[in-house]
Amino acid sequence: MISINDRKFLTEALKVSKRLDGRSMEEQRPMEVTFGSQFGHVELTMGKTKVVVRISAEITKPNERRPFEGIFVVHTDIGSMASPIFENNHQSEQEIMISQVVEKAVRRSGALDLESLCIVAGKKCWEIRADVHYLDFDGGLVDATCAAVMAGLYHFKKPDVDVDGGAVTVCDMEERHPVALSVLHLPVSVTYGLFELKNDETNEVEKVECVLDCTAIERQVQNAEITITINKNRDICQISKPSGVSIEGYRIVELCEKAFQEALKVTEMIDKALKEDEEMRNKGNWKALLSAENDRYEK
């Protein structure tokens, strides 16, 4: 819900390239990642948007059609805790689109190596489940979810397993060091809102402005949205532009280039946060003490 006054104010401000929160048109809200004490527990805030991701692992039977691969599911359930516009247990259109984009970005892009999750071909494999909880909604849900899930996958460690013939023994986390997941690349989602700025008198469209990372208020005024998921190897993992205002092909290519720059920043941010968390867990340098590696080998 937005009043006509608010809408006009926003569009007039965009015409002179100003946004409500003072950011530039190409500035994304800074993301902050904090890890919980358990592996795979991630809290990500992006401005006012808050997202919590928990990664868990379970041993199960693999899909009949793919006996050499594990299973990876992403579960996003947006409830009214995030915002009153969402309903609990009801799949509104917006939720379907968000969960589909997240699934394409994180699951179908092959970020997680599924073959590494196989334990006994055709019989046992790991099922990695990412549960995303939305605590607060202020736009940018897809971007936040994607970054949080990827950070969680990098952070998570699954228990080590011993395979003896057909029997699988799961080792305790205390006895044997848990094993990190095999993540192949880091897809980062970037969402642009498209605004049709019209001349007030003639009601003709002057230009279409692309604004990075819209907040909830900006989302209500936008005419269309485009979500680009890209990784630091310049691979576009997915693009989703449901209809609304049309833009030329070359502008989409430009947006991808800008999205690539953003992806580099987010990748760096996640790497940094992971390193800090690693150092904190490694206080006292116990890993070096417990390691059986010989000093002879230079690192």
Next chain:
Amino acid sequence: MFVWELSDTSANCDSFWIRRGRLGSDTGTLDQTHRALLPSYSSPLTQSRHEIYSPEGLRTDGRRWNEIRNFDCKINTHPTSADGSSYVEWGHTKVVCTVDGPREPDNRQNTTDRAVISVNVNVASFSTETRIKRQRNDKRLAEMNILIRQLLEEAVLTKLNPRTQIAVNITVIAQDGGLLPACINAACLAMIDAGVPLTDYVSACSSGVYSNNALIDLNTLEEQDVPFLTIGVIGKSDKISMLTLETQLPMASLEPVLATSLSGAHAIQDIMDAAVRKHGKHRLERK
């Protein structure tokens, strides 16, 4: 030509489907001359490895990189049971579309100042090579419904019919790649037949890239192997209204792929226009 394939790779083959190989090719070039069917097409599994794009520039069904499959469309195929209807055969993908409306809406909540469009895509279990029983809460179908609906809302002058509903029912009876573009094209034709006011033709086309070669209009085999995207455009503009990409595409290939699919979508509009005019002429002459 006949091949059988295992439906699952389990060690004990309890059950498997048989696939009829395709005879001949089904191409249409961008300047609308249709190629003759190639008589000696050998199905992919009898060759050691099918080539998506051979060194001579031929694809699995004998097309070149810039040739779309045969696009055959008819409108007003269901004169009694629907307000507007169309039938699209794009290569081996066959789609029937009916439009009912503008009519009394199912719920009046959100229709005060404009018409509400509802889209329902029904995929038959026998439409694919392997029979797949349709799931009821299939999110992919729900997403397709939303994409088609939003694209149509962009082109339809909904403000001219407030407090009404336009129901679009798309039934897919055969699939061979290019499902979303075929549905969109069929929906546009059916809307025209129903007399719903549109700003311009709505068309869609898919295209992908294989080792630096852009390929237009992919069939199932190509869609499984090659990253591809689908665009939807309104009118013959260079502006893209809808874009979906679900597979990994290197950024350098984005521009040629977009350009290829744009030209494909424009070519489709010409074919649709010809079919609509033919039908119009037929109706005028019938009196």
Next chain:
Amino acid sequence: MPFSPAEIDYLRKSLQATPTIRPDAREPNQFRPVDAAQNFLPATNGSARIRTSDGGECIVGVKAKVVKNSSVDELIAVEVDIDDIRDDSPLPKLLSAVLQTLILSSIDTNRLRLTRSNYAFKLHIDALVLSHTSFPLNLVSLAIFLALKCTRLPLLVSSANDEEHEEVPVFSDDWEESLALCGGEILANNSGSEAISWTPPLVFSLAVVGNNILVDPTHEEESVSDLGLIMGWCNGQVCAPLRIIDLASAGGNVSPEQLSQQQSMLEQGIDLNMKGTSRKLIMKAYSLLTNTAPEVVAALDATADEEDGALF
């Protein structure tokens, strides 16, 4: 679409008259013209489409799957999918059940057998009703008949005798060598018996109004009918299933509110509009069908023999 009391009265009076007067001036044993097309889906083993003059349309696809005898119960599976109606509601389930029992009981499963003990074909018959105004049973049955008539199964080239060692079936690459499901050759090949051809069964729904039986009832005739009779036709005679249904509501002519109202009335023990029928009327229906059904089969056979391929 609800009717006014005047319309209902007019329809009932004219249909109950002797001889019966139908709104479209048909004889009680006269079917409406249908538009049929077949074999237009190359991805299926057999396909057909029927369009009736009141706008009903049904597309049927038959697909054959090679299965191991041990892992399946029945070799025929029929599924009817009606647009706009959920798969688990009573109408599609009724149609699927009726058609499946009918076809299973009339076909000789030797036609589907591949090897002596292990492998056979399982036929998945999927009917998609795109639109319907009256009870869709006639529509679906005619479409399935045509689809089965044009169904072809690939020719087995590996050994059919696998009692000693099991062998995965291998088929000929040439579609020209495929065998028609309804033909004689397939039976002769598989079981060594005579080459008899098979005519798929049909099932009809008849409307009973007063003392009159009407074949191929329209939506109006169904809503004023006392009840409906479902009768099967197989091998030149009337066969099971034989059921009595409430045509007025079963055709989906009733809105959900009316349906739930009927449910609550049934629970309270109040009778609905459906009246019982006498033995005489059932016998009358039997003889009507015995006289008319062969012509229907002959007409369908003639359609099936024509050239096929295009849908429109």
